Amino acid sequence: MPEQPSDKNQQLESFRVRQEGTDLTTQQGVKVDNTDDSVTVGERGPTLLEDFHAREKLTHFDHERIPERVVHARGAGAYGYFEPYDGWLADYTAADFLTSPGVRTPVFVRFSTVAGSRGSADTVRDVRGFATKFYTREGNYDLVGNNMPVFFIHDGIKFPDFVHAVKPEPHNEIPQAQSAHDTLWDFVGLQPETMHMMMWLMSDRAIPRSYRMMQGFGVHTFRLVNAEGKATFVKFHWKPVLGTHSLVWDETQKIAGKDPDFNRRDLWDSIEAGQFPEWELGVQLVEESDEFSFDFDLLDATKIIPEEEVPVRPVGRMVLDRNPDNFFAETEQIAFHTANVVPGIDFTNDPLLQARNFSYLDTQLIRLGGPNFSQLPVNRPLAEPHHNQRDGYGQQAIHKGRTSYFKNSLGGGCPALADSGAFTHYAEKVEGHKIRRRSESFKDYYSQATLFWNSMSEVEAEHIVSAFRFELGKVETMEVRARVVEHLKHVDHGLATRVAAGIGVPPPAAEATPNHGRSSPALSQLNAPMHRIDSRKVAVLVADGVDGDGVRRLVDALGKQGALPEVLAPTDGRVRAATGEDIEADRALNTMASVLYDAVVVPCGPDSVATLSQDGYAVHFVTEAYKHVKPVAGFGSGLKLLRRAGVADELADDTGVLVDNGVVSSKAAEQSLPEEFFARLGEELAKHRAWQRRTESVPA
Ligand code: HDE
Secondary structure (H helix, E strand, O other): OOOOOOOHHHHHHOOOOOOOOOOOEOOOOOEOOOOOOOOEOOOOOOEOOOOHHHHHHHHHHHOOOOOOOOOOOOEEEEEEEEEEOOOHHHHOOOOHHHHOOOOOEEEEEEEEEOOOOOOOOOOOOOOEEEEEEEEEOOEEEEEEEEOOOOOOOOOHHHHHHHHHHHOOEOOOOEOOOOOOOHHHHHHHHHOHHHHHHHHHHOOHHHOEOOHHHOOEEOOOOEEEEOOOOOEEEEEEEEEEOOOOOEOOHHHHHHHHHHOOOHHHHHHHHHHHOOOOOEEEEEEEEEEHHHOOOOOOOOOOOOOOOOOOOOOOEEEEEEEEEEOOOOHHHHHHOOOOOOOOOOOOEEOOOOHHHHHHHHHHHHHHHHHOOOOOHHHOHHHOOOOOOOOOOOOOOOOOOOOOOOOOOOOOOOOOOOOOOOOOOOOOOOOOOOOOOOOOOOOHHHOOOOHHHHHHHHHOOHHHHHHHHHHHHHHHHOOOOHHHHHHHHHHHHHHOHHHHHHHHHHHOOOOOOOOOOOOOOOOOHHHOHHHOOOOOOOOOEEEEEOOOOEOHHHHHHHHHHHHHOOOEEEEEEOOOEEEEEOOOOEEEEOEEHHHOOHHHOOEEEEOOOHHHHHHHHHOHHHHHHHHHHHHOOOOEEEEOOHHHHHHHOOOOOOOOOOOOOEEEOOEEEEOOOHHHOOHHHHHHHHHHHHOOOOOOOOOOOOOO
16 A cells, blocks of 8 residues: 555645745846836836836736636635545445545545636526545545536536536626526426426525535446455435535525625635534445346436435545635646546446546646646645656656656666556446437436425425526526426426416416425435534624623624624724723624624614614614524614514513524523523524525515
């Protein structure tokens, strides 16, 4: 077995450039004492071509941009590690990093949206990329997945069509980062294999609260191969320790304006705060002999294996604990590739995967400008590469010696063929005719879309109906809308009828595929664990005259539970508590918005509450949080502001603690506010939203 990998961080160290204590120079290292004025003839004369510093500075600037990713252009990334719990998976795979307990394999993960360009907003309705590069002792392994377990199409040859349809329309480049437009839905209506994925895309999965609160999926069926060469089919799953949670639609649209970097910032801030995002890697395993025992084809990437049929077995955990030093050098230049595999992991004939195995290397060649991008610091494997590939743009290595060919005798025969630890392609037996034809076994477009629909809670189902109505409501061509409804009726007639009613198209015809009635509870994200409130952001609204003791106790108690309370006041700086001492405000109210928080609390303090009640911004803050079904809390005179903001649920009328539909209240204040208040608020926060509080005015 090779040596334990040296730390990726350590490897990167030699590439880090620090500016402290240095003088400005040209690229050639010549010192510069003026970078504000060009060399000219006299003070008002023409600029001279010989001003090499000005020319170099401008030339480099002119070439700063590289092509953005064709898809997944907008992303955020972080370093961390993966550690298997134990070695049980060794029965199935020779992959050392999955089976050596105690070995921490460095990783870089990049999360992304798909359709938008680099500068687009984070919170749009979209699939999220979840790409992990494992710098293993046996070379780099990339698991390039998404936060949804299925895909839009069967065969990679359709990918350019799909992406052209979802991207901004070519004549006017509108709309940016949105699926709600004619061309995407035109594609969907004519390509019904998209139906299962469209159910996911219309669900809350497409608007995650945080990258840290998303599941990840390898999507394709891959192969694990053990040391004896025995293969087993595998699906990879990432499960977030914080549970799987989403925003609500109205909120996402507002955040896109208030903080377009919402998810990116959330990832960055939580790592800076030492609250490291964590996921559990799990696998679903299927024996080769069971390949045909499902009612779908394992090679069809529009299908899941329901967890109730094949359980997800835990393998290890991944923790992200370090932000990159430089976005461009690391997050932008990282190059993932589905064909980056290590011994023990292999492909299947999924035609989507096969196309990806071509496409990723191909795209990096243009995006990163030539064939040497694996030498970029973030892409460098920890297992040292040795080969006879030479030259090309951006070559960093200085290869010594005369030989760059195999076999050679002049170079001592090196690099030599490995006699152990080499990757061996799984010797699958294949035979057949060359044909261009979709497999019959891929042709059930609807039953798993129905499975997904049947598995939703009432709230999740409502959100799906609203999303279809919103998206199709933006489609200008009525025939395109109607065509989609005709497909939806094969998913569920009731769903199609509800969607049709909202978009002005006739209800679907009566004859439809009957709903099979099956469900998979694991598909509802409201069934995910809900007991952690780490890094949940809580706004505490204060003004002069606030109950200082109450605020301190609240901030302290929420902090101890792992949440991140922030004190918001009408202006930045300090507010004076009722008892005379100063309280530091973290932010001015008007720089923030309720949509940037998970909950809001209004503390006691008659003067504070009187000021906030006059402040339309503060009142709206509470109203909006309430409408977005977030936990809302108040104590003492703070309850007055809750009422003024339209909180319609029952509030406490004594010093006890009352919880009603996610509204936590008590008439007590200062030292007499019971500890129970903080505990109950924590419980409501852990539930994420008070979904049962659906008032008619709640925007879905
Ligand atoms: Fe990708 N995909 N993809 N994709 N994909 C890219 O690679 C492609 C597919 C996914 O953070 C590109 O470096 C084809 C499925 C992620 O850098 C490109 C097909 C899944 C990322 C490409 C697919 C993904 C990409 C764009 C159909 C989920 C971002 C730039 C056969 C399992 C990785 C680049 C990052 C990126 C091609 C389908 C996930 C063009 C041809 C299915 C997470 O190569």
